[in-house]
Amino acid sequence: MSGKMNMTAGSETSCIVRFTLPLLAGNLLQQTYNVADTMIVGRCLGDSSLAAVGATGSITYLFYALCIGLSIGAGVLISQHFGAGRMDRVRSAIVNSAAVTLIFALIATLPAVLLAKPLLTFLGVKAKLIARSVTYMRIATAGTVCIAAYNWINSVMRALGDTKTPLIFLGVSTVLNVGLDLLFVIVFGMGVGGAAFATVLAQGVSAASCIIYCFKTNADIRPSRDELHTDPQLMKKCVTFGLPIAAQNGLVCISMIALQSVTNGFSESVMAAYTASMRIEQLVQQPYISLNAAVSAFTGQNIGAGKQERAVRGMKSALKIGSVFGTVMFILFLLFGRSIVGIFVTGKQTIAIGALALIITGCCYIPLGAIHIVRGFLNGTGDTGFALVNGLTEVVCRIGFSLLLTRIPFISWRGIWITTSITWVATAAVCIIRYKNGKWRLKSVAGQ
Secondary structure, three states: OOOOOOOOOOOHHHHHHHHHHHHHHHHHHHHHHHHHHHHHHHHHHOHHHHHHHHOOHHHHHHHHHHHHHHHHHHHHHHHHHHHOOOHHHHHHHHHHHHHHHHHHHHHHHHHHHHOHHHHHHHOOOOHHHHHHHHHHHHHHHHOHHHHHHHHHHHHHHHHOOOOHHHHHHHHHHHHHHHHHHHHHHHHOOOHHHHHHHHHHHHHHHHHHHHHHHHHHHOHHHOOOHHHOOOOHHHHHHHHHHHHHHHHHHHHHHHHHHHHHHHHOOOOHHHHHHHHHHHHHHHHHHHHHHHHHHHHHHHHHHHHHOOOHHHHHHHHHHHHHHHHHHHHHHHHHHHHHHHHHHOOOOOOHHHHHHHHHHHHHHHOOHHHHHHHHHHHHHHHHHOOOOHHHHHHHHHHHHHHHHHHHHOOOOOOOOHHHHHHHHHHHHHHHHHHHHHHHHOHHHHOOOOOO
8 A cells, every 4th residue: 555654764854744744634533523522412412411421531531541552552563663674573563463452452341331330420420410421431431342443453554654544544434423423313312322332333334444444455464374373472562562551541541530620629610711721722732642643653663674863853853843833822822812712612701711721831832742752752662661650740740739739829720720731841851851861772672
């Protein structure tokens, strides 16, 4: 397939930009779906049903995080072997990472389904919402295998430098998802369960289609019958690389739950401003998330090819791109913050709080970009174990500073967003220190 990209030659900046743009388009497409899904549930089923769905978000993601982390770990292995020109090892990594992903998806599914009600009760979901929340969570997590397969094939193709093919199937998934939402929720009247089933089914169809297409059109990555066997050592590497990233995702999720809990102690205006600022932040982070994946794949291929300094130059190019983007966004928020927040909320006080929030966090978008980019670089080198340290840093900072700063009278609710900024700066510093100590130079697995 022409979509594969060997990033071990040519302009580093050009490679990263060409890789990033389809990723960014896909991430923005996903955000568009999220907005559409929210509108369908909120407008067709009401605010209480939307609240019931929203209450499951963080805990459901905790179960998805394991499979997502494992798929990223698999991508590191595949990209390094691809960069080294070891297609036999690429095929072996594909087979074994698929086995690991399937096993862990099945393991995660059972407790997620069985413990849905006690977990949501523990998180304080209101009694009038609990039944709908449990229904949504059980259906959503029962389809963990579909979510895992979808993320796995995306990681495989991205590791090979192909971001266009996943974008095409993401587009199919998005359209299908919205269509199934309308069918199950409105036509069949299946309520929040219909929304969950639509997501799982769309992801499953997209994953299966993408897997079939990729292996039919890429003969060099299609395993032969003799290669369809597991290798305990390679499976162990998939787990070793993936689990720290999964743990990091889970820890970040826990830290956000804690910050939300602190926010809930303030007025409705503060809570609404926080919700609006989070939605805006999700959009702002999409270029950084895309750069993270691009730098990870670029680094993996070049580390595999023995081109460490080229990998470093690629990371520095991405940091420049991230810095320019962060500066532009801060200026926009400084000038038009009120208008941007006003898209999501209407209250004057809420808009004023939200606009100040964007300025507080916007001044730290450059460190935020550094987190994503340096983290992507370290993952690409094989230094994925550091992800756990990164996650712990975010937990300690978000919980510690939010509890401290919001109790200082003249800071009060402002401490919510000051905490976010401090967390980004501290986490970026930890990432840079890790890069500077050079341990990543010893983590390559391509020659093993």
